Amino acid sequence: MPKAKYDEIYMDLKQAIEKNTYSYGSLLPSENTLITQYDCSRNTIRRALAGLGEIGYIQSIHGKGVRVIFQPSERASFTVGGIESFRETARRNRLNVVTKVISFSIVTVEAQLAEESGFPIGSEVYDILRVRYLDGKPLILDRNLFLKAFVPGLTAEIAERSIYDYIEKDLGMQIVTSKRTITVEHASPQDKQFLVLGDYNCLAVVSGQTFNADGVMFEYTQSRHQPDYFSFHDTATRKKKEQFYEK
Amino acid sequence: MPKAKYDEIYMDLKQAIEKNTYSYGSLLPSENTLITQYDCSRNTIRRALAGLGEIGYIQSIHGKGVRVIFQPSERASFTVGGIESFRETARRNRLNVVTKVISFSIVTVEAQLAEESGFPIGSEVYDILRVRYLDGKPLILDRNLFLKAFVPGLTAEIAERSIYDYIEKDLGMQIVTSKRTITVEHASPQDKQFLVLGDYNCLAVVSGQTFNADGVMFEYTQSRHQPDYFSFHDTATRKKKEQFYEK
DNA sequence: ATGCCATACTTGTTTAAACAAGTCAAGATC
DNA sequence: GATCTTGACTTGTTTAAACAAGTATGGCAT
Numbered sequence: 001m002p003k004a005k006y007d008e009i010y011m012d013l014k015q016a017i018e019k020n021t022y023s024y025g026s027l028l029p030s031e032n033t034l035i036t037q038y039d040c041s042r043n044t045i046r047r048a049l050a051g052l053g054e055i056g057y058i059q060s061i062h063g064k065g066v067r068v069i070f071q072p073s074e075r076a077s078f079t080v081g082g083i084e085s086f087r088e089t090a091r092r093n094r095l096n097v098v099t100k101v102i103s104f105s106i107v108t109v110e111a112q113l114a115e116e117s118g119f120p121i122g123s124e125v126y127d128i129l130r131v132r133y134l135d136g137k138p139l140i141l142d143r144n145l146f147l148k149a150f151v152p153g154l155t156a157e158i159a160e161r162s163i164y165d166y167i168e169k170d171l172g173m174q175i176v177t178s179k180r181t182i183t184v185e186h187a188s189p190q191d192k193q194f195l196v197l198g199d200y201n202c203l204a205v206v207s208g209q210t211f212n213a214d215g216v217m218f219e220y221t222q223s224r225h226q227p228d229y230f231s232f233h234d235t236a237t238r239k240k241k242e243q244f245y246e247k
Numbered sequence: 248m249p250k251a252k253y254d255e256i257y258m259d260l261k262q263a264i265e266k267n268t269y270s271y272g273s274l275l276p277s278e279n280t281l282i283t284q285y286d287c288s289r290n291t292i293r294r295a296l297a298g299l300g301e302i303g304y305i306q307s308i309h310g311k312g313v314r315v316i317f318q319p320s321e322r323a324s325f326t327v328g329g330i331e332s333f334r335e336t337a338r339r340n341r342l343n344v345v346t347k348v349i350s351f352s353i354v355t356v357e358a359q360l361a362e363e364s365g366f367p368i369g370s371e372v373y374d375i376l377r378v379r380y381l382d383g384k385p386l387i388l389d390r391n392l393f394l395k396a397f398v399p400g401l402t403a404e405i406a407e408r409s410i411y412d413y414i415e416k417d418l419g420m421q422i423v424t425s426k427r428t429i430t431v432e433h434a435s436p437q438d439k440q441f442l443v444l445g446d447y448n449c450l451a452v453v454s455g456q457t458f459n460a461d462g463v464m465f466e467y468t469q470s471r472h473q474p475d476y477f478s479f480h481d482t483a484t485r486k487k488k489e490q491f492y493e494k
Numbered sequence: 495a496t497g498c499c500a501t502a503c504t505t506g507t508t509t510a511a512a513c514a515a516g517t518c519a520a521g522a523t524c
Numbered sequence: 525g526a527t528c529t530t531g532a533c534t535t536g537t538t539t540a541a542a543c544a545a546g547t548a549t550g551g552c553a554t
Contacts, residue, residue, distance in 0.1 A: 004537065025462075030504065041539045046505090054301070059424050059462040063504050063546030067462030069424060071365055118318055177306050177316060180481045184431055184451045184474035201448050202474060204431045215272075215306040215314030227431035227449060234427045234481055251507065277534065288509045293535090310516030310534050 009038050009048035017057050017070050027065035028058065056235030098133040102194065104156040106148060117145055117220035118209055124148040128159050131194045134229065138195050141224040150218040173212050180208035182232055185224075195226055204230040256285050256295035264304050264317050274312035275305065303482030345380040349441065351403040353395060364392055364467035365456055371395040375406050378441045381476065385442050388471040397465040420459050427455035429479055432471075442473055451477040 016022050029037065034045045049066060052058045057070040107113075109123045119125060125145045132140035144163065146154060151167060158166045167173050183205045187197055197203065203224050210219040263269050276284065281292045296313060299305045304317040354360075356370045366372060372392045379387035391410065393401060398414060405413045414420050430452045434444055444450065450471050457466040 006537080032504085043540090044538060047537090053424075056424060056426050059458055060505060061461055061547090062506065064461075064548085065504065069458055069462050069464070176484060177300075177303060178483045179303050180483070182429055182451075182479040182481070184447075184449070184472075184477055186447070186474075199448070200431075200433070201446070202431070204429075204451075211306055211316055214308055214311075215316050217316070225431075227433075230431055232429040232479075232481075234429070234479075236425045236427070237423060253507080279534085290510090291508060294507090307535060308516090309536065310518085312517095312534065 005038075005040055006044045006047040006051075009034075009040070009045065010051045012038075013048060013052060014055075014057060017052070017068055018072070020072075022068050024068055024071050026068055028068065030065060053237070054235070096135050098136075099160050100131045100133065101156045101159050102129040102131060104128050104159060113145075118217060119145065119147065119220060126151065126154050128156075128163075130159060137226075139226040139229050141191060141194050143222045145220040147216075147218040150212065150216065173218075175210055176213050176215075177211040178208055179211075180206055182206050191224055195224070197226055198228075200227050203227060204232075206232075252285075252287055253291045253294040253298075256281075256287070256292065257298045259285075260295060260299060261302075261304060264299070264315055265319065267319075269315050271315055271318050273315055275315065277312060300484065301482070343382050345383075346407050347378045347380065348403045348406050349376040349378060351375050351406060360392075365464060366392065366394065366467060373398065373401050375403075375410075377406060384473075386473040386476050388438060388441050390469045392467040394463075394465040397459065397463065420465075422457055423460050423462075424458040425455055426458075427453055429453050438471055442471070444473055445475075447474050450474060451479075453479075 013022075013028070022028055028034070028049075031042055031045050031049075035042055038045065049058065049060065053060065057068065058066050059069050060066045105127050107125060107127045109117065109119045109121055109125055111121060113119070114121045114123075125147055128142075128144045128146070130142045130144070131138050132142060144159075146163070148154075150173070151163075151171065154163070154166070164175070168175065184202055185205045186202050187195075187200065191197065191203060195203070204227055206221075206223045206225065208221050208223075209217050210221070211217050260269075260275070269275055275281070275296075278289055278292050278296075282289055285292065296305065296307065300307065304315065305313050306316050307313045352374050354372060354374045356364065356366045356368055356372055358368060360366070361368045361370075372394055375389075375391045375393070377389045377391070378385050379389060381387075391406075393410070395401075397420070398410075398418065401410070401413070411422070415422065431449055432452050433449050434442075434447065438444065438450060442450070451474055453468075453470045453472065455468050455470075456464050457468070458464050
């Protein structure tokens with residue numbers, strides 16, 4: 001799968017860290033050692049290491065070495081982090097998953113929706129409402145808006161399976177960047193109608209935009225999660241500070 | 248503040264994008280153009296661009312150019328994203344902030360706490376419980392555990408101001424990496440005692456570990472947020488997929 | 495023993511060059 | 525007109541080299 005050399009090294013080191021070959025708190029072999037080990041240039045090693053730093057596996061210490069800061073987590077299993085589809089997450093956790101389409105329509109984006117979604121006014125979009133069941137329990141209420149021009153031929157049947165499979169495999173479009181916002185909101189009547197919330201009166205809401213390989217935003221999604229099955233992970237470095245716009 | 252050349256270019260381009268000099272959907276000048284513009288090598292430009300990609304400002308398209316995908320957000324104001332202290336966030340939003348220390352003690356980490364926090368068993372830690380007020384409203388209940396050996400001389404008085412200021416300015420320790428998990432939990436009796444939750448019966452919980460420049464985890468924090476004032480932002484690229492351990 | 499310092503490590507930054515590979519439009523060919 | 529080719533762009537990957545700067549460890553002088 002990985003074709004770039006730095007990606008192979010990245011994957012290899014990542015596995016080694018996960019398998020505890022390089023354990024938490026210890027230092028990786030020095031860059032020079034890795035250069036001879038992988039027979040490559042220093043830049044290539046450093047690129048692989050940069051990737052591991054981004055996902056919170058390592059942290060380099062100037063003049064000293066590169067420390068492993070990855071700890072295998074026991075809970076951290078069900079996650080909406082990364083760009084991972086619901087199906088992928090479910091499969092990873094060996095869960096039975098069913099998706100039911102509540103409504104499927106085509107709408108034209110007006111001012112308010114444009115503000116909320118980031119789509120330009122007047123765009124034609126598919127508007128899809130779905131409920132996701134895990135092991136029979138309705139846990140997630142999804143509203144997806146897809147730019148019609150970019151996802152032609154989308155049907156309710158496809159939406160019952162995996163829209164992402166359709167987009168990536170059938171349409172050959174690649175998903176690259178995804179921006180998300182997490183909030184906690186009161187449960188709406190619609191939430192209560194379609195989800196089993198138990199005694200929660202609120203839920204976790206993940207709103208996000210998805211961009212394809214051309215840098216075009218073609219999807220806006222709002223996922224409303226039953227709290228028990230929601231967990232989101234993130235790793236930040238000082239670098240990322242102030243990544244959001246200050247008015 | 249930025250000393251590295253790639254960081255200057257990064258900051259400069261970032262500002263230009265925020266100021267709409269390069270607008271959403273358009274292409275940046277090509278790498279070669281930027282090279283002459285900034286009088287530097289291609290590597291340096293690419294490093295700056297990589298940084299902008301990480302924070303979701305741009306997305307490069309092979310053979311074509313680099314597209315701007317940053318959209319100024321109107322809401323996205325109060326945020327716990329990035330490594331940003333509560334005070335920084337409050338200042339950014341021009342809010343009045345007060346912190347009240349509920350309890351301040353020193354404990355030895357036993358098995359269960361070790362599991363939860365990631366501290367080794369037997370460590371001595373400060374255990375601090377605080378309530379954060381925004382404009383007079385008690386909105387966040389914070390529990391901080393600090394490795395005593397790394398934050399010597401911490402007092403309740405310091406905790407009422409800013410612990411991070413103390414750590415960074417007085418102790419000269421630099422905070423580098425931070426890992427967080429977001430969940431939604433039922434409000435505990437303690438939550439109800441110290442926070443004003445209105446008719447919410449649950450809250451947003453951010454649990455996180457913080458690492459210093461030596462790659463040592465010296466803090467574990469759990470922040471329990473009143474839902475109205477909680478919003479978390481994230482940008483993911485396909486690269487980051489599977490960043491979490493699969494058992 | 496204590497402190498200083500040279501030195502041999504480590505990672506951090508920057509430049510330069512070469513080639514691969516994707517995109518696009520103009521021009522040649524059918 | 526439709527299609528193919530070419531060439532001039534673009535970004536993607538990799539190597540090489542040099543110097544800066546932080547860390548640790550030894551030995552030397554005090």
